[in-house]
Amino acid sequence: EKCLTDELGIEAALAMHTARSRNDQIVTDMRLWMRARVLTLAQGSLELLRALTTVAHLHLDSVMAGYTHHQHATISTFGHHLAAYAEAIRRVVQRLHFWYETFNYSPLGCVTGFSTTFPIDRFLTAELLGFYGPEPNSIDPIASRWEPEADLAQILAILLGHLSSMAQTLILFSTQEFHVLTLHPRFCSGSSIMPQKVNPDALEVMKAKAAEVTSRLQALLTLGRANLTGYNREQQWTKYLIMETCLESLPAVSIMARIVAHSCRPLQVNPALQRLVGIDTARLAAMASTGFAGATELLEQLVARTGIEFRRLKRVVEHAVALSLQAGEPDCVTPAALAAAMQVEGLEVTVEAATVRRLQEPATILATKQVHGGPGQQALRTELAQLETFTHVQQQAWDTRRLTLQAAWERCCQGR
Structure with a gap:
């Protein structure tokens, strides 16, 4: 207000804070910020889903042993494993959908948490910001300034948990002992001393990010408990925690999508690299x-x-x-x-x-394993078709959300 008034001479700036509080403005800002991150995360998750289902089709009959306790269990396929990862990512997309539907409501106009005597139109401001409508109770979004953050952090923790399991499996497959996977070098690094090393750094870092996200989730959940109903200053730290969580972990899903697309296809010579990259299906079958x-x-x-x-x-x-x-x-x-x-x-x-x-x-x-959800070709084709339908429907839903937000932004710009 002081900057606009003193430096630009905009006297109307002195009225900016009418029917507003730092409380509802920050909560609204964080809803907008998290909503944008959720849109990005959903798109990345859908890209990973597409990569997993596409590559799984190439491994319908890539025989491998399933593992329990790191020991041979029964016969499966690599395509069956990729489909399992896809199911986990499908649930992440569903959780993101529920997050959006639950929290895409505007806290603006809640003021300190106890409303205002000014006759403001909260429905209009909600519409202009692309929300479904205003939050129905003015206290709740202020007092619960940790729940949307913790909910999103939980989704990220679950996602990174699945990605870390995928990462560990691929790391193990890339060892000389297994010698099943040859990673694309763009996802690896060398050694400061050992000339032969091709270290799966991207996958190892993904495991570290999973631990980091889990610790921040615990902090968010702890910040949200045993507070007097209303605003409390410790809630400010939820902003730092969720922003750090998102910025540190969001790239992981797109990186894994590229690893699957470039390194998990059947072993073949990469024309650009003039070297073999991918899954050695013959080695997998021999191990099985x-x-x-x-x-x-x-x-x-x-x-x-x-x-x-x-x-x-x-x-x-x-x-x-x-x-x-x-x-x-x-x-x-x-x-x-x-x-x-x-x-x-x-x-x-x-x-x-x-x-x-x-x-x-x-x-x-494999010819006799045709039970729903199993590794038999027909069962696996059915599962992959369902995953592809889900991906298509979800892509349309998220595209519609983006278009709605774009229309809201354009309406705001018209009022300038």
Whole structure:
């Protein structure tokens, strides 16, 4: 006000603060700022969704072992894993939708939190700022100046949690021990001393950002508790926390989208780099044929074919695994071991040797895994189609929000 009056001679500036308080203006500013970040985050998440579903289509039959406890579990595909990541990002987009629908209401006109005697039109100012309408209670947005921030920080913490899990998986796959993934060099760095190093720095930093976001979320939640209803000065720190959280973490989703698009396709020579980049599907398949990854499916098929109780046949296959290892076979149950285990259990069941081997083959297993949500090709195609439809619908919804905000801004400009 002083600047406008003294330096520009605008006497009307002295009326600027009529029916306004720092309280409602800052809360309104933060709603506007967070809304813009949510729009950016939603677009980045949709880009990641598109990258995941696009690349997943290329890996419908890229056989790999699923892991539990960092050990071989059962047969899956790399496309199935990418679809799992896509489902997690889908939920993030849904949370962003709910955040927008919950908090796109204007606090302007709440003043200190207890309204004003001036006959202001809060519906008009809400419309001009692109809000759905004014907040219905003047105390609530002032006293709750931490909830929209904490809600957004929670979404970011969940998002970064998923991205950090993706990052750790890709880091592990890029090690010499796994040797499954060759990252594009733009996402890596060298060493100050070791000439051979290609360090997955972008992925490692993503894990650090996840820890950072979680700590700020905890601070936001703590700031919001046990306050006298109304404005309290400690609420000012919610602004710093959410701004730092957004600025530090927002780039991660777009970076991961580029990593998926450039480094997670089947292994091929990158023309610009003249080197191999991507997922070595042959190596993945070879790894899936080790460590008794087909033992569970062998058990399931034996139950289905014989009608014998699951628990009894599980004991049989467990014994057969042990006998196979004793015989020097570290990868799959041998017909001889299965026959011996059946005899120990007192079961007169004969399974042809070729059938025992075939039931443990990844191709056979995937052909029978057609349950909804599974790695079978048809089931996975259905899931990816649903994800693509979701992405399309959400893109239209977020585009509509941007157009609405642009129209509101243009109306404001007309009044200048």
